[in-house]
Amino acid sequence: MKLTAIGLAGFAIAALAMPALAHHSFAMFDSEKKVTVEGTIKEFQWTNPHSWIVLMVSNDQGQQEEWAIELGAPGALARRGWVPKTLTRGMKVMTVIHPLRDGTHGGQFMTVTLPDGTQMGDPTTAPNANAGSGAAP
């Protein structure tokens, strides 16, 4: 029996979803929608169980709003090449997120584009919410 690529992907997503639900519900994010949010980094919190990007965004009236974007745990991010200083205060970035369903200023991280054009995160894979937090060395 030959497993197709789509079949394998479906299996992979199902396998990832199980541990994710065990940690916390991602129903709070609208996984059907992708929203682009541009702003200036106020803070990048490299912490367990989830890292956070705190972003200052100008709204339509030109006022600054604070957005909170949730990422995975530092262990998972580090395996994808992130370090604590990948994002620093003052950086102007563009992020793509699954927005919060209730419309408040936040969402689940999908990708970020750095000032030099580097993109972190993959917009085509399903969001991996598994914190993957292992024991500290």
Added chain:
Amino acid sequence: MNDVFARAGLALGAVLAAASLPGAARGADTAPDIAGIYWASRYDAKIQIVGGGDLPLTAAGKAAYDENMAGLKNGSITDTARKFCLPDGLPRVLATPYPFEIVQAPPGQVTIIYEFSHQIRVVTMDRPMPNDKELIPYPFYNGHSVGHFEGDTLVVETAGFNEKTFVDATGALHTDALRTIERIRKVSPIELEDVITVHDPEYYTRDWQARFVYRQRNDVRLEDYTCGNVHRDLSAVAGVHRP
């Protein structure tokens, strides 16, 4: 023939005698005893570097220090170690005017317990320092410490710091690339010395040392420390200013 045996016997005797002297090569069960409660008798808000003078700052280090001092002065930057009793970091914790305790336990570990802000430093004695990849996800306030004994000295290497701590109470800074080496030993029956070497090339033009000396005070017992409250009488510690 007799002469050879006599000389061999003398040599064997010398080796056995040397092995029993303090400072000779030791196995894990003959590590020096540095356990006890220690308390500094002086406090310096500004870290005193060996050889005197100012911190050997790079341009980036000076800019960061100046910005931090200005922020602390105008209130835009908070000394979280003092306001929220977050860990001091290294080398700042070594300047503590409160007592601390060195416990040579459990096996494979030396544990340093600070009364101030309930800080605990775990020094792993039986595993090497994790590599940079292993440290990156876990930037600790007081870093990750590994140690070994060299004769009468406990040598502690620390890396994997975050950037949230100051070098001293004036607000001197370090980066997360900071690496330190401490050489800790008794210098008299009642005194312990910790000489720390600070390595942080982005902010400092060279490695530099600071030396801390503590009195052994096994008559003292570590007390509670609850953030924001007044604690033990520090009037015996020179250099402590209470508002």
